[in-house]
Amino acid sequence: MHAALITDQETIEFFELESSPPEKDQVVVDITLCGICGTDIHAFQSPGPAWPSTCGHEWTGVLSAIGSDVTRVSEGDRVIIGVPPSCGSCPACHAGQMDKCQTVLTATVGRGPYQTPHGGFADQLTIHQGRVVLANSELSDEQAAQIEPAAICFHAVRANAPRLGDIAIVQGAGPIGLSTLQWVLAAGAGTTIVVEPNETRRNLALSLGAHHSIDPSIAADFVADHTRGLGGDIVYECAGVPATVQSAIDLARRGGRVSLIGLAMGDAPINPRRWLNKEIKVSAALGYTHEEFEMTMGFVSDGRIDLDALHSGTIDLTDIAETFVDLAGGQSQHTKVLVRP
Ligand SMILES: [Zn+2]
Ligand SMILES: [Zn+2]
Known part of the structure; x- marks a missing residue:
């Protein structure tokens, strides 16, 4: 072999x-x-x-x-x-x-x-x-x-789910971001905004139910315009590059939440003053349990997750x-x- x-x-x-x-x-x-x-x-x-x-x-x-x-x-x-x-x-x-x-x-x-x-x-x-x-x-x-990568996202969103109606932002529309988007929608998010530089992936996000799909260069202004200047209730970081750890914080509202799912290699520069000013809650997730694996397969087999x-x-x-x-x-x-x- x-x-x-x-x-x-x-x-x-x-x-x-x-x-x-x-x-x-x-x-x-x-x-x-x-x-x-x-x-x-x-x-x-x-x-x-x-x-x-x-x-x-x-x-x-x-x-x-x-x-x-x-x-x-x-x-x-x-x-x-x-x-x-x-x-x-x-x-x-x-x-x-x-x-x-x-x-x-x-x-x-x-x-x-x-x-x-x-x-x-x-x-x-x-x-x-x-x-x-x-x-x-x-x-x-x-x-x-x-199923394995979908279960990673399921585990992360299950641990840090949006509240019903929350404005949820997903950074990155690769396989992890696009899967996370679908779990976030299933979990009851209100408006969803996907931030992604690749146009093909942005369109894919829209076809999978994202309300908005935008380039990172306009993300700060766009999110401010669509949240009365507040920012997202919860931001899912799925790009997995060092710079997007801080940008996830920047897109969240004061008192909001950030969930780290994408794995950035190496250290990520952060601005502690902006974290403290926002009283941000940051969580991270890795892996899944066998039961979550079964649950993930259930959602995929009945078509709720594409x-x-x-x-x-x-x-x-x-x-x-x-x-x-x-x-x-x-x-x-x-x-x-x-x-x-
Ligand atoms: Zn993997
Ligand atoms: Zn053990």
Whole structure:
């Protein structure tokens, strides 16, 4: 079997790896589709190799073998990659904070006992059985491959939902922003304003229900005009670049809320005086629980959340390098690209 890994800045290499039978608590997944995440692109642009376990962390596939101790899934099941359930034995679990399990967190970043030798840019992956979730049978493969990032946004909006009627602002209309927009609408936001430099993505936001979709250069004036000078009740930061942390604060009203979802690499410059003046409440979110994963699949399968609109193309694994170059260039017309191994 073969796998593609980011081995250095703007370098993707293919490896032929030996297939081995699963250990007793492992399953072997034949990968059907794997999405390219913004963090994969960040890793591609950064010096040094990407962490192999997280390079391609949004996939669906079919189980071709299971270990002797595996009972919750069977050979032939269609599954989706997820974080493991809470371990029950780490200090956070012992403290009753099962949803803040430290083992789950290390797995989320591809470390610890649930780490894998590589990610889903491969035709096959052997993985601990705790990492797979049974796919809702009503989902297409394309939808199933996009559940992981949609669940990230679901978890974040569920933790920091708009109140009914709130003016909600979403910064960034990539796959994370467009998914967040839909959760924010489902959660009862009043007016929604999306801020995004790419025109194709702005139009996509409008087609998915955003009331306004604007370029960042006019965001401050536009938001002031549409909020009697107050700013948004809640701002979801989904652009994931350092400069947009402060701009999220700037677009919120005094006493408003900001939710950080996009992952900015490196430090972000902030202006503490403006944070204090606004008495702003900032929250951050990462990951999801298994139950939230199930809930996400429910919303997608009954059509309340549209992931098909986010899927802009499927490529063969052999074309992955040129697609990464295109996505890293910043001018790509793609939103979510799926890779077929
Ligand atoms: Zn991701
Ligand atoms: Zn734990």
